[in-house]
Amino acid sequence: MPIDVAQALAAEPRSAEIAWGHKDVQLYHLGIGAAADPDKHHPATDPDELRYTLESRLHVLPSFATVAGAGSPGVINGLSMPGVDVNLAHVLHGGQTIGLHRPIPVEGKAVATSRIAAVYDKGKAAILVMRTEVADDEGPLWTNDAQIFVRGEGGFGGDRGPSTRPEPPTGEPDRTVERPIREDQALLYRLSGDWNPLHADPEFAKLAGFDRPILHGLCTYGMTLKAVVDTLLGGDVSRVRSYATRFAGVVYPGETLRIRMWQLDGEGAEGGNGGMDGKGGNGGKGGTVRVTVGAADRDDAPVLADTVVEHN
Structure with missing residues (x-):
């Protein structure tokens, strides 16, 4: 069997040093649409957008954790773990969760430790949970859980x-x-480290069952968190404690996302961020934003579901 469950779960965690700087953060922000907000008259020079693009004002959107260190916690890395040998054309990113211990610095060096935390049998598919815990000299920074959906590997x-x-x-x-x-969003986003040809190569996309390359799910993930932070959290990235979603459908470059947000103050505010210790202002009481994302061009076909942002 291409997935040896016992071997995958028993494998020693892999640790790697990662580093990032302001250029990595700026490139990521541009890749998720910073400085392109259609609601702003001059988005490239808008003060709110300059927090994402200008090094002297820069802060880091927490979803940057999915690409910090050139995408070390990504789906591709999970497929190289012991006990996992699958066809990349059968792989989709099923979901993503980030838990923040404290705000991500603009410049950083850390150690990322990754392992397969679980393997689930969904019948016609298997789901691998790739967990990456990242810490620097001051302690834990964030935990990433990537749910990797592998068609044909269940049962x-x-x-x-x-x-x-x-x-x-x-x-x-x-x-x-x-x-x-x-139209070029996927080509720009992939420069942050996710080189899966599904998002760039038309021939590979056809092999995977798509008419043309699709947008990275994590690009939609980042775009959605930015919308929540900018509209309901006062532009303050440090308020985000955790962020989870399930990838419910594909998006094509050139389409439009319709993002709906419900603010539920106090719901899930205590102990709901994966046991994070709250250092750096991410602890204490807060609230929850529930989100749905659809493709406006296709009658709001679901794109992200079960999406929750917990915050201070």
Whole structure:
């Protein structure tokens, strides 16, 4: 069997030193649409956008954790772990969770330790949970969980995994925004370290069952968190404690995301960020933002689901 579950779970964690600087942060922010907000008259020089693009004002959106160190915690790395030997064309990113211990610095060096934390049997597919814990000299920074969906690798009689999902948000959203995706968005985003040809090579995309290359799920993930921070969290990235989503559908470059947000003050605010210790201002009481994301061009076809941002 291409996935040896026992070997994958028993494998020694892999540790690697990672480093990033302001150029990496700026490139990532541009890759998720910074300085391109259609609601702003001159977005490239708007003070709110300069926090994402100008080194003298820079802060780091927490979703940068998915690419820090050239994408070390990414899906591709999970497929190189012992016991895992699968066809890349059968792989999709199923979901992503980030837990923050403290705000991510603009410049940093850290150690990223990765392992397969779980393997779930979904019948026609398997799900690998790739966990990466990152710490610097001052202590833990963040934890990434990437859920890797592998078609055709289920049916081995294993644990199906957690079945609980949050109830869909009800009532009218507090905010709804639309974010257009540039035709070259995937080509720009992949420069941050996710080189999967599914997002650039038309022939590979066809082998994977798509008419053309699709946008990285993590690009949509970053665009969505930026929208939440900018509209409901006062532009303060340090308020984010955790961020989780399930990738429910594909997005194509050139389409428009419709992002709906519900602010639920106090819900899940205590102990809901994966046991993070709250250093650096990320602890204490806060609230939750529930989010849905759809493709506006395709009758709001679901793109991100079960999306939760917990914050101070």
